[in-house]
Amino acid sequence: MNERMKELVELLNRYATEYYTSDNPSVSDSEYDRLYRELVELEKAHPDQVLPESPTHRVGGKILDGFEKYSHQYPLYSLQDAFSRAELVAFDERVRKEFPDASYLCELKIDGLSISLAYENGILVAGATRGDGSIGENITERVKDIPLTLPKPLTITVRGECYMPKASFDAVNQLRQENGEAEFANPRNAAAGTLRQLDTSVVAKRNLATFLY
Numbered sequence: 514m515n516e517r518m519k520e521l522v523e524l525l526n527r528y529a530t531e532y533y534t535s536d537n538p539s540v541s542d543s544e545y546d547r548l549y550r551e552l553v554e555l556e557k558a559h560p561d562q563v564l565p566e567s568p569t570h571r572v573g574g575k576i577l578d579g580f581e582k583y584s585h586q587y588p589l590y591s592l593q594d595a596f597s598r599a600e601l602v603a604f605d606e607r608v609r610k611e612f613p614d615a616s617y618l619c620e621l622k623i624d625g626l627s628i629s630l631a632y633e634n635g636i637l638v639a640g641a642t643r644g645d646g647s648i649g650e651n652i653t654e655r656v657k658d659i660p661l662t663l664p665k666p667l668t669i670t671v672r673g674e675c676y677m678p679k680a681s682f683d684a685v686n687q688l689r690q691e692n693g694e695a696e697f698a699n700p701r702n703a704a705a706g707t708l709r710q711l712d713t714s715v716v717a718k719r720n721l722a723t724f725l726y
Contacts, residue, residue, distance in 0.1 A: 515562050521552040525568045536702040536709070546594060579711050580650040583641035585629055586670055590646060592622075623724040625676025625704045628652070630659065630725075635666040642708065655708050655716045659723050673725035677704040681720040 528545050532538045538545075549568065556563045563569075595601050608615050627643040640656040641649040656675065663669075677685070682700040685707075689696050697703035707719045 515559050518555045518562060521548055522564050522567050525549060529568055536706045583639060583649050583651040585647060588646050589629055589643045623674040623676050624701045625674040626708055628673055628675050630671045632663055633668050635663040637661045652708050654713050671725050673723055675704055675721055675723050678722050685719055
């Protein structure tokens with residue numbers, strides 16, 4: 514067994530639990546990405562030693578107690594990172610093998626909590642977190658600030674990101690400081706922690722925003 518692979522799997526799984534479930538990361542995103550990419554390269558080199566609990570096999574976090582589970586109609590896959598021009602060029606080459614005339618639209622990456630919204634005949638029937646990509650947490654009662662109906666009677670699933678704007682983040686941390694509570698580490702974890710509140714009135718007061726793809 515490749516001891517470094519085993520060490521990386523244990524580290525990354527612990528960091529993922531801190532990030533996705535506890536909303537209290539102990540390492541930066543860049544450090545996590547660096548370790549994750551090291552594990553990916555080792556697994557490519559030693560495919561016969563890939564551990565079944567490797568984080569490369571899954572997408573997100575666990576379902577928390579107090580939330581109804583929601584089965585996604587379509588899998589919610591993780592976005593792939595690119596850290597160099599060479600990786601972007603390689604991505605473009607893969608795309609153009611299937612779609613020679615492809616063009617691109619670039620958008621900002623909003624760092625919040627990935628969500629899925631399901632509409633039936635133009636009416637919102639469910640909002641859910643990504644969870645493990647197949648099963649998420651039903652947060653319908655916590656996303657009622659998004660449109661409950663559509664202009665047309667569409668049956669559609671929409672993916673997006675629920676996040677906390679900087680002004681909301683500063684206001685929430687100011688209030689937590691005044692109440693003697695621990696401040697949120699960053700807006701992403703503040704948004705995740707807010708959506709996991711069982712008291713929907715707390716969610717309403719924190720002024721989250723949603724960016725839909």
